Amino acid sequence: MGGNLHSLELVLMLLLAFVASIAGVARRWQKPYPIVLVIGGLLLSFIPHLPAIPLNPEIVFLVFLPPLLYSSAWQTSWRDFRYNLTSIAMLAVGLVGFTVVGVAFVAARWLPAEFDWRAGILLGAVVSPTDAIAASAIAKKLGLPRRIVDVLEGESLLNDATGLLALEFGLDLMLSGSVPTVSEGLLRLLWLVVGGVGVGLLFGYLFTKLEHWIEDGPVEIALGLVVPYGAYLAAEEVKASGVLAVVACGLYLGQQAARIFSPQVRMQAYAVWDTLEFTLNGLVFVLIGLQLPTVMAGIKGYGVLELVRNGVILSVALILLRLIWVAPGTKVAYFVRRVVLKQQVPPPSLKSSFVVGWTGMRGVVALAAALSLPAEIPQKNLIVFLTFSVIFVTLVLQGLTLPKLIQVLGLSNSSGPDCEESEARKLVLEEAIAFLEEEKTRSHQEMVHVYDDVLHQYEHRLEAILECGSDDPEHAHSAHFREVSLGAIQVERQALIRLRDDGRIGDEVLRRIERELDLSEARRSTTL
Incomplete structure (x- = not known):
């Protein structure tokens, strides 16, 4: 028992070190890390005498999937x-059915x-879902327009x-030979949606109520980690x-986070979830690459060229x-949104439609679905291999060609101020300034200079906001203001470290002041 536990710890440690190293290489190469991790895992699988690390589908569905979906939905x-739901449904529902057929x-x-x-319907159900992790990580990294990323992320969440409903029907068809009627299929789909969303919203609501009784950051974060598993x-x-339960819960709590969490807990939670999301994502994509020996071991009676040919065809x-x-x-x-819903959306361009069509990356959900097929299905091993081939081709081929495609089509995000963000910053600062000016008139004389100091800072921040679409050189002072501010913070930081090294202050004092400096630097780096 102890030896097995020691081996598991060693494998996990090596995998985490591999994930961190390869992700660092991906960042240096400016490539989406899911692609590099899959290739790295695949190359790692060719090392002689490397122990097999099978990807248990139950671990994927019960350990990896809930927190990753929850984190994506939260963000x-x-x-x-809601605004793009019609476009999302055309992909998440209509395209899945079209793919299966x-x-x-x-x-x-x-x-x-x-x-x-x-067997073809079963195979289509297995490979129909796109990957939420890959879609989010790759699309954002490649600078796709926000409206396209929103649709792709929404599709992969739903x-x-x-896809799993289609898999359920496919299994019934293969094992019992029964073909569900249209009414049976619609009722099952209705319960999957209504039941899943209802359970997710219930868990989210209960969590918000529980939050009012707890004021302890680590406890709140620990409960937050339990929520997606409980909902699932x-x-x-x-x-x-x-x-859908996890997605509904994540969407609901993502909206409530600004109200239910204190600023300190919110910053801690984001740090924890960022680390957890990166770690789980990395392990998932490396494990996908490592599955080749396991996949090939189950294939009998086919030559390598024939297998490659079938993988390429699919x-x-x-x-x-x-x-x-x-x-x-x-x-x-577009017709439904304009005519029925009265949304003022621009007509779809051929360029954007082609990019959406080219971003159908598959990932761990498809592979886990293939591995979860019962052993009595004679085509199981071949389905697993074909699914592995599809994941590799779509992630690597489509992922690596997307940057050039986006560049050629001219769809990359243009540089410049975010109009919505600039407007929001301007409005909240103006309200804060109005509040300070009103409070200043009511304050005692000895407090006036305090209000003046704070107002001066807010007015500087307001002046530094670049108007949307403006490149007026008068705003150039904002860059100089940021540079001077950041330089002063670095001097403060160096002086603080020197005081600690000289023994004049302890580490606890250093960490308290360092946290304030970190927050100031982060704010000036992002708002000016």
Whole structure:
């Protein structure tokens, strides 16, 4: 027992060190780290005598998926998610169904003879969900316009649920030969959605109520880590969608965080979740790459060239199916949003539609779904290999070609001020200045200079905000103000460290003042 635990600790330590090192290389190369980690894990799998590290699907669904989905949903803007829901649904629901049918046709026609239309439907259900982790990490890194990123992230948050529903139907078809009726399918989908969302909102609501009784940062963060697991398990227990429960809970609490958390807890929570998200993401993508020996060990009766050929056929088919769907799908979504919902959205361009079609990366959910198939399904091992091939091709091929594609199509985010952010900063500062001026008139004479000092700082910050679309050279002083401010903070920091090194202050005092300097530096780095 002790030896096994020691080996597990050693493997985990080496994997974490590998993730950190490869992610550092990815940052230096300016490549999205999921792609580099998958390639790194794949290369690592060729090392002789390396122990097999199988990817247990239960670990993926119960350990990795809930916190990663929760974190993505937490950071998703509910306003933008709701605004783009029609476009998201066309991909998360319509495209999943189109993919399942399309893959079934391709499998029955061009894949090995053991793939009939039923096995093709099962394969299509396995590979239909795109990856929330990959979509978010890659799309943001490549500088896609915010409106496209919002749709891609929303799609990847929801299509896990629709893909797993299709997988459920595919398994029924393969194991019992029964074909669910349309009414059965709709009722099942309705319960997955309503039940999952209801459980997620219930957990979110209970957590907000519990927050009012707790004023301890570590305790609140620990409870926050439990929430996604609780929502997922509770929804699965009532046969609803655990994925939607976690997403609904994350969206709800992401909206409530500004009210229920104190500033100190909020900063601690963001730091904890950033670290946890990076660690789990890194482990997931390295483990995907490490699965090649396990996948190949289960394949019998096929040559390498034949396997590669089948993997390429399915990967190309998936890419084409998505591209075929996106063009008319975006037009239908545009019609519904303009005519039915009365949203003032710009008409979809061919360029943006093509980029959305080219960003259908698959990831750990697809591989976990393939690995979770029952052993009595004769095509299981081949399905696992094909899924691995699709993940590798879509992540690496599409991920590495996206930067050039975005550049050629001219879709990268333009530099310059964010109009919405600038306006928000201006309004909140103006309200604060109005409050200070009003309080100043009511204060005692000896307090006037205090208000003047604070007002002077706020007025400097207000002047430093660049008007949207403005490149007036009069605003150049804001850059000089930031440079001078940051220089002064660095002098304070060096003096503080020198006092500690000379023994004139202790580490506790250093950390308190250092925290204030860190916050000041962060604010000046982001607001000016």
